[in-house]
Amino acid sequence: AQSVSQHNHHVILSEAASLELGCNYSYGGTVNLFWYVQYPGQHLQLLLKYFSGDPLVKGIKGFEAEFIKSKFSFNLRKPSVQWSDTAEYFCAVILYNNNDMRFGAGTRLTVKP
């Protein structure tokens, strides 16, 4: 079945540690890829997106993600996390020319000060 998988349910890091959150999808064809963040009590905010071109995309707040087509992956990275990065992170996929955005289960990131 077509799906989006996020491998880590809960990640706990200390400030200044490096972050990598995994995301794999199982759709064939052209996809648009997204990472959203949800801070406690707030709405989903777009961190970054990949439509085409350079597979390494940079988003807001120092986040970046790399699209590896051969691995069907779109992992999120940040070299040095801050306490304010504590949030839930969602990977999402839309098939090209579709409206149906599929989300991963989310990864909760807790950054200890």
Add this chain to the structure above:
Amino acid sequence: EPEVTQTPSHQVTQMGQEVILRCVPISNHLYFYWYRQILGQKVEFLVSFYNNEISEKSEIFDDQFSVERPDGSNFTLKIRSTKLEDSAMYFCASSPIGLAKNIQYFGAGTRLSVL
């Protein structure tokens, strides 16, 4: 920065009652969406809406659900006869036309509690 707004933030209802969840999309957006997130589960697509009609819907979006754009600013989700399992966070989203169509902007959500 323009935002998608949803009201109410929390709705409590009795099983079998009808509820209407309201959303005001970003003003120049033409695609509208509803998603839900049952506690502890992933965000799930319900329906997309464009040009005054449903463009896609998931298997979750059965006859109990309906959407409407009653005027130029609101986008509503109606659940006709709520069930306990409808308890969830409901997110509205909107996106513009053109190349940015797939960039969806989300509201803060309405928490629906069915008792």
